[in-house]
Amino acid sequence: MSTHSNHPYHLVTYSPWPIIAAMSIMIAMLGFIKFSYEFNEKLMFLGILILSLTTIQWWRDVIRESTYQGCHTKEVLTGLRWGMILFIISEVFFFVSFFWTFYHSSLSPNIELGSTWPPAGIIPFNALQVPLLNTTVLLASGITITWSHHGLLENNYNQAVQGLALTIILGIYFTALQLYEYYEAPFTIADSVFGSTFFVATGFHGLHVIIGTTFLITCLIRMIFMHFTSNHHFGFEAAAWYWHFVDVVWLFLYVSIYWWGG
Numbered sequence: 001m002s003t004h005s006n007h008p009y010h011l012v013t014y015s016p017w018p019i020i021a022a023m024s025i026m027i028a029m030l031g032f033i034k035f036s037y038e039f040n041e042k043l044m045f046l047g048i049l050i051l052s053l054t055t056i057q058w059w060r061d062v063i064r065e066s067t068y069q070g071c072h073t074k075e076v077l078t079g080l081r082w083g084m085i086l087f088i089i090s091e092v093f094f095f096v097s098f099f100w101t102f103y104h105s106s107l108s109p110n111i112e113l114g115s116t117w118p119p120a121g122i123i124p125f126n127a128l129q130v131p132l133l134n135t136t137v138l139l140a141s142g143i144t145i146t147w148s149h150h151g152l153l154e155n156n157y158n159q160a161v162q163g164l165a166l167t168i169i170l171g172i173y174f175t176a177l178q179l180y181e182y183y184e185a186p187f188t189i190a191d192s193v194f195g196s197t198f199f200v201a202t203g204f205h206g207l208h209v210i211i212g213t214t215f216l217i218t219c220l221i222r223m224i225f226m227h228f229t230s231n232h233h234f235g236f237e238a239a240a241w242y243w244h245f246v247d248v249v250w251l252f253l254y255v256s257i258y259w260w261g262g
Contacts, residue, residue: 015058015061017054017057017058017061020050020054021051021054021055021058023050024047024048024050024051024054025047025051026047027043027046027047027050028044028046028047028048028051029047030043030047031043031044031045031046031047032044055214059218062235063222063227063235066234066235067222067227072232072234077234080234080238081234081238084238084241084242085241088241088242088245091208091245092245094204095201095204095205095249095252098197098200098201098204099201099252099256101193101197102197102201102256102257102261103256105117105193105194105197106261112192113192113193113194117194117261118194118261118262119191119192119193119194121191122187122191122192122194122195123186123187124194124258124261124262125181125185125258125262126262127254127258127259127262130177130180130181131181131254131258131259132254133177134174134177134178134181134250134254135250135251135254137170137173137174137177138170138174138246138247138250139247140170141166141167141170141171141174141243141247142243142244142247144163144164144166144167144170145163145164145167145216145240145243145244146163146240147159147163148160148161148162148163148164148166148167148240149163149236149237149240151163152223152228152230152233152236153230154230155229155230157223157226160223160228161220161223161224164216164219164220164223164236165220167216167243168213168216168217168220171209171212171213171216171243172213174209175206175209175210175213178202178206178209182199194261197257198257201253201257202253202257205246205249205250205253208246208249209246212239212242212243212246215238215239215242215243216239216243218235218239219235219236219239222235222236223236
């Protein structure tokens, strides 16, 4: 929380949340490794619990800073926008590494894979079934969040809330469909490079959908409490940018891994 008012920069007081969040992520990852080898999930869930509580407290401080203390001036908002843009660019390159691995393996499959793609013995998903439904769901969610944004810009809060609520429902539906798809998968993450790239790429995308949905739920609560105005709603705007990024990544995943790669 900032104690300064006459400055063009985003100055904040000392906060414990960054270091606690970093430590909780480390605990969760160590717990995931322990779960992978020993099927003991307690440490992993402890890390996730600490991270969740830290996120709530951190978001509380940012909301207080922006909504009640008036610390987010136009200059500060410009910096926050550039920060979000650079963050999304870093996420783009994060997924580029997965696509690079997939195309490197699929365009010239080696003899261990049977010199064919998909590898010998792998039965891929039908791109016209659940994956196509998931694509439709995410595209629809992109429309609803845009509808919500336009409603907010026009001070139509009913429309903004309805559009955002629909987006959250579609995001949850997408996650449920992906979990069902994983449950019915005819191959595992251990089945050659196809299984590895499929589950890592789609799994990280699914994690981004869960994070984006949480982001949108936070925005919906803030919208209900009238924290946003037509000219001061960067929290919602950042969530919308992130959600559109998730939509675009899924389109590349669908075309590359489900349709072309399968």
